[in-house]
Amino acid sequence: MTDPQLWLSVLEIGSFFGLIALAYQLTLIGAGFFNFAIGPYAMVAALGASWLTIEAKIPVVISLLLGLLIAVVVSGLTELLVVRQVQKRSGSGELPALVAVTAVLFIVQQGAGTVFGRPALPGQMLVSFGPWQFGEIYLAGTTVVLVASTAVIFLLVSLWMKLSRTGRLLRAVGDNRSAATLLGLPVGRIRLVAFLLAGLIAGIAGLLYAPKTGVAFTSGLSWTLVGFLALVIGGTGRTWAPLVGGLVLGAIQVFAPFYFGSFGPTTMVLLIALLFFAFRPQGLFSTRVRI
Amino acid sequence: MKTQRLIALLGAAALTVTLAACSADPEASAEGSGQGSSANAEEIIFGLNEDSTGPGASYAVIAGETIRMAVQEINDAGGIDGKQIRIVIGNDESDPTKTPTVVRKLVDDGAQVLIMDTGSAAVLQGKSVVKQAGIPAIAPTAVTTSVGLAPDNEFTYMLANGVDQFAEAYCGAIEEKGYEKLAILSDASAAIDNINKLIVPILEDCVDVVAQESAPVDAADLSAQVARIKQAKPDVLLVSSLGGNFEVLAHNTLHAQLPGVLRFSLASIGNQPDSWARANPGALADVIYVGAIDKNNPQTVELEKKLKAVNGDDYRLTAYDAQAYDTVYLIKAAIEQAGGADDPIAVRDALDSITGYEASFGQSGFTLSFGADKHIGADGLCGLVLSGFDEDNEPTGAWDDFQVPCELE
Numbered sequence: 001m002t003d004p005q006l007w008l009s010v011l012e013i014g015s016f017f018g019l020i021a022l023a024y025q026l027t028l029i030g031a032g033f034f035n036f037a038i039g040p041y042a043m044v045a046a047l048g049a050s051w052l053t054i055e056a057k058i059p060v061v062i063s064l065l066l067g068l069l070i071a072v073v074v075s076g077l078t079e080l081l082v083v084r085q086v087q088k089r090s091g092s093g094e095l096p097a098l099v100a101v102t103a104v105l106f107i108v109q110q111g112a113g114t115v116f117g118r119p120a121l122p123g124q125m126l127v128s129f130g131p132w133q134f135g136e137i138y139l140a141g142t143t144v145v146l147v148a149s150t151a152v153i154f155l156l157v158s159l160w161m162k163l164s165r166t167g168r169l170l171r172a173v174g175d176n177r178s179a180a181t182l183l184g185l186p187v188g189r190i191r192l193v194a195f196l197l198a199g200l201i202a203g204i205a206g207l208l209y210a211p212k213t214g215v216a217f218t219s220g221l222s223w224t225l226v227g228f229l230a231l232v233i234g235g236t237g238r239t240w241a242p243l244v245g246g247l248v249l250g251a252i253q254v255f256a257p258f259y260f261g262s263f264g265p266t267t268m269v270l271l272i273a274l275l276f277f278a279f280r281p282q283g284l285f286s287t288r289v290r291i
Numbered sequence: 292m293k294t295q296r297l298i299a300l301l302g303a304a305a306l307t308v309t310l311a312a313c314s315a316d317p318e319a320s321a322e323g324s325g326q327g328s329s330a331n332a333e334e335i336i337f338g339l340n341e342d343s344t345g346p347g348a349s350y351a352v353i354a355g356e357t358i359r360m361a362v363q364e365i366n367d368a369g370g371i372d373g374k375q376i377r378i379v380i381g382n383d384e385s386d387p388t389k390t391p392t393v394v395r396k397l398v399d400d401g402a403q404v405l406i407m408d409t410g411s412a413a414v415l416q417g418k419s420v421v422k423q424a425g426i427p428a429i430a431p432t433a434v435t436t437s438v439g440l441a442p443d444n445e446f447t448y449m450l451a452n453g454v455d456q457f458a459e460a461y462c463g464a465i466e467e468k469g470y471e472k473l474a475i476l477s478d479a480s481a482a483i484d485n486i487n488k489l490i491v492p493i494l495e496d497c498v499d500v501v502a503q504e505s506a507p508v509d510a511a512d513l514s515a516q517v518a519r520i521k522q523a524k525p526d527v528l529l530v531s532s533l534g535g536n537f538e539v540l541a542h543n544t545l546h547a548q549l550p551g552v553l554r555f556s557l558a559s560i561g562n563q564p565d566s567w568a569r570a571n572p573g574a575l576a577d578v579i580y581v582g583a584i585d586k587n588n589p590q591t592v593e594l595e596k597k598l599k600a601v602n603g604d605d606y607r608l609t610a611y612d613a614q615a616y617d618t619v620y621l622i623k624a625a626i627e628q629a630g631g632a633d634d635p636i637a638v639r640d641a642l643d644s645i646t647g648y649e650a651s652f653g654q655s656g657f658t659l660s661f662g663a664d665k666h667i668g669a670d671g672l673c674g675l676v677l678s679g680f681d682e683d684n685e686p687t688g689a690w691d692d693f694q695v696p697c698e699l700e
Binding site for chain 2 (some may be wrong): 005006008012013052069113118119120138196212213214216218219223226250253254255256258261
């Protein structure tokens with residue numbers, strides 16, 4: 001636990017997990033269920049941007065913006081064409097929507113493989129800087145960008161939720177959807193905003209993480225799973241909870257193999273997830289209700 | 292409400308796992324002329340078990356595309372004895388538990404020969420099913436020797452040098468360079484587990500193996516494994532993986548945290564151009580991999596021209612391309628010699644009689660031969676070419692410091 005290189009890894013992958021979990025949290029607040037298509041949103045942004053840069057020879061900055069646009073559009077379409085339609089026909093229960101977004105997960109994944117190709121592509125960066133060596137510590141430029149961007153995004157989302165009208169409406173819808181509907185709040189529009197914002201954050205996460213080892217159409221599923229686990233650990237009671245969950249999950253993934261060898265990471269992650277499901281399903285931070 | 296949410300959550304988790312499994316289930320589709328479940332008089336059906344979505348996708352897709360190109364080339368030239376080739380496709384995701392189902396499905400779809408474009412562990416699992424089905428199967432990219440050895444190898448073939456010969460190459464280089472302490476970083480796939488069981492005992496005979504670390508194929512970070520390796524103070528490393536994301540992550544991490552320490556690798560990294568671009572700048576400069584491409588081989592040069600004509604001038608020939616291409620033409624030669632594909636025993640016997648086939652991979656003069664008791668095609672060690680990279684992560688060709696001798700087995 002004293003090796004700073006390992007803590008740097010915790011920060012790096014924990015930030016990524018936290019961003020994916022934040023995207024989960026927004027759709028959970030807005031629509032009341034876990035959107036398992038979040039990982040593919042991140043993947044399609046990164047893979048799309050890489051494909052546009054490498055294969056279509058489009059300038060990086062435009063490719064990155066188009067990648068983000070793809071993620072936002074796919075996320076919005078998930079709400080408008082899939083979730084909303086399914087819930088309209090089957091009531092507002094969670095299970096039909098969960099089934100629908102799980103189907104979207106695989107559709108987006110396979111669709112991205114068909115459109116952008118199945119070989120993995122390198123992640124794209126606006127500017128390349130670093131790496132730096134501080135004694136035994138190796139610090140990549142991509143790590144700095146990922147961690148700094150994560151902090152900024154969490155800060156902005158936190159402020160948006162507290163200070164903006166739409167953010168406060170989103171919290172109101174999340175607190176009590178039925179009451180919000182009865183009060184005439186624009187629940188449908190708020191849900192759409194939550195999906196669009198989730199797509200944007202997931203897309204940014206994918207773009208920031210892809211330079212680490214590249215991105216393939218299959219990346220979405222594993223990103224979905226780690227983001228989900230980070231949210232389960234962190235909970236939904238605070239805007240910062242997904243980041244805490246991501247960092248805890250990152251610490252498990254880094255330190256478990258260091259102390260327990262190859263037996264460690266998968267076993268520890270599953271064990272921790274099991275413990276949270278059993279004893280604290282609301283995560284580390286639960287919502288406080290004022291009476 | 293809480294109970295409902297928990298049930299919904301668990302249900303969704305179960306559904307996710309189920310759908311993940313379903314997505315990996317044998318997907319049967321057909322390519323080429325016509326559709327249907329069995330061959331008609333005017334066509335020959337190749338069954339292609341192609342891992343296009345699993346851990347072997349990084350190489351199986353490359354090989355699969357070249358298989359299609361070779362089939363198209365043959366069909367454009369009139370087919371085999373006037374019959375067009377049709378490909379039926381399955382995908383076992385290199386998962387040995389799925390392979391028997393995929394193989395049976397391909398046979399049900401009318402496959403008359405099988406191409407096992409998947410992980411070695413999956414091919415091993417499929418051997419007995421192939422034997423029961425009684426149709427020849429070639430694993431173009433397999434490097435696990437037991438694929439071509441008994442038991443149950445009566446209908447199963449592989450082309451390349453076995454991975455135990457990789458270990459001979461590493462040992463030769465390790466002794467030549469005077470390395471004393473080797474650390475191994477592996478992915479935790481079934482295929483690599485099988486490969487390590489073959490090569491590690493051989494390596495232990497020539498060098499002190501001071502650390503063996505592994506991580507899941509989809510690991511997000513390898514810093515912990517590399518930190519443990521650093522504690523063992525190795526002077527040479529081996530990255531044993533299927534390639535793809537894990538291999539890139541391994542070399543990025545090792546290059547950063549153990550700079551200057553030579554890293555051996557299996558064949559994967561040399562055959563995956565997309566991985567070279569994903570590695571950090573200079574991260575592959577200390578990597579020596581077991582390649583199989585030598586530009587002095589005229590067959591290799593010829594194939595490269597064809598691939599560039601189809602895929603563009605930027606296309607990079609890999610050993611997977613060459614092995615896939617040779618597989619299709621070996622099958623063609625066997626079917627022609629057998630007088631057709633209707634009698635699988637005759638096709639198998641025809642394959643067994645092929646000798647001195649000039650391969651599109653390996654050093655100049657490297658040949659492939661089969662026999663009733665020789666189902667590993669490589670004639671000698673000339674199929675192996677220890678190769679390296681430059682600072683731009685571009686292959687530099689044969690390694691100057693050491694090459695495996697071209698001795699006949």
